[in-house]
Amino acid sequence: MVQDGEWGRSIVAQLREHGRALGFSQIGVAGVDLSHAEPGLQAWLDAGFHGTMGYMARHGLMRARPAELLPGTLSVITARMNYLPASTAEGWQAVEWQGLAQPDTAVVxxxxxxxxxxxxxxxxxxxxxxxxxxxxxxxxxxxxxDSAPVMEVELASRSGLGWRGKHTLNLSRDAGSMYFLGEIFVDVALPETEAASAHCGACEACISACPTGAIVGPQRLDARRCISYLTIEHEGPIPEALRPLIGNRIYGCDDCQLICPWNKYAQRSELADFEVRGHWAGASLLALWAWDEAEFLRRTEGSAIRRIGYERWRRNLAVGMGNALAASSADAPALRQALSQALTDASPLLAEHVAWALAQGLPN
Structure with missing residues (x-):
């Protein structure tokens, strides 16, 4: 039985107030019937858009069935937390585009x-x-x-945190999309908060801006082409045809968010946790390539980046360095020397990407 009426509304109001004190930007409540989302999820899996993320297929439709994931669940409390650093300057999107235009700079x-x-x-x-x-x-x-088979964007949209943008991310009129999502599955039925309506209209800027064409249609992402997937989730070789399109993005990609008009309303985080660590501010590809594994582990302690491991980190850097060579980088001699020196003890995965990188910028 849903604890509606004055009691239920009071509890949700208290959750929102306490959530703000904890640093959350918004709190909502969703129900557990996501059956209407199952056909779309199954079609996405059937198309193979999950790539090598086998756990997506293994979990299957459980993502749309919260009460199967945690028996007894009656409501899902949803939360969003802004992550744009408090120190972010006005016009931050332009600054990010500038970084992407500097081939020797590593972009995280x-x-x-x-x-x-x-x-x-x-x-x-x-x-x-x-x-x-x-x-x-x-x-x-x-x-x-982001830690279990949960349809986070669906739950966030149903509970009023935002709507599913055409880039598939949750999008808010008040805060754009620069925020994290989280959930609490509970065995008490709380009154659901009103769902958000969509406000993308005819805009398809995110679809056009995707460097690899990974957004194959509104709210339809082929992860196999997505730079975030390729640089973070994918463990094997990056498809050669996609390497030049990655540019200097060594961990993730923000292009679909940078171009989105709603992100002019992106809110700064109140938490110091999301301030930029110094070594990511304008770091060069060469400087990061110079890290040995011990330094990589030290520099990424407490960071999401650590989970990709040193080999994939170097794989991503090699692709960026190859693209810098193709762009006639002023650092070309140093880049070639650093890459060549790595070939002697590189793993097969890394050696393949280093060899590819060294071939870039050379006469055909």
Whole structure:
């Protein structure tokens, strides 16, 4: 039975107030019936758009069935947390585009320049769940933030945090898309908050801006072509035809968000956790290539970047360095020397990308 009426509304209001104190930008509540989303999810899997992310297929339609993932779940509390660093200047999108136009500069996705969001969100979601338990008594719950087969964007949209943009990300009129999503599955039925309506209209800027054409239609992403997937999730060789399109993006890609008109309303985070760590500010490809594995681990401690490991890190850098050579980089001699020296003890995966990089910028 849904705890509606004055009691239910009061609990949701308290969750929102306490959520703000914990650094969340917005709190909503969704139901657990996502059956209308199952056909689209199955079609996406059938098309193979999940690439080598085998866990997507293994979990299948469980993503659309919260009560199967955690039996007894009656409601899902949704949360968003802004991650644009507080120090971000006005006109930040233009600054990001400038970085992408400098082939010797290594570009890391904005969300990954501070502390690992999994850690930040999880700790605060747990505290929000504890607050709810003190308010209503013992309850079964589990928190998630990009950590289980959960349809995060669907739940966020159903609960009013935003709508699913054509780039497939959750999008808000008040905050654009520069925020993380998290959920608390609970075994108490709370009143659902009103879903958000879509406001993309005829705009398809994100589709046109995708460097690799990964957004194959409105709200339809082929992960196999997505730079975020290729540089983070994909463990093997990056398809050769896509390497030149990656440019100097060594971890993730923000292009579909940079071009989105709604991100002029992107909100700065109140949390110091998401401030840019110094070594990501304008770092050169050569400087990052010089890190040995020990330094990579030290520099990425507490960062989401660490999870890709040193080999994939070097693979991504090699692609960026090859693209810098193709762009007639002023650092070309140093880039070639650094790449050549790495060939002697490179793994097969890295050696393939280094050899490809060295071939760039040479006469055909």
């Amino acid at each position: 996705s904005v969300y990954a320049r501070g502390r690992d969001y999994h850690k930040v969100m999880r700790q605060r979601l747990l505290r929000l769940a504890e607050f709810l338990a003190t308010s209503i008594g013992p309850l079964g719950h589990r928190v998630f933030t």
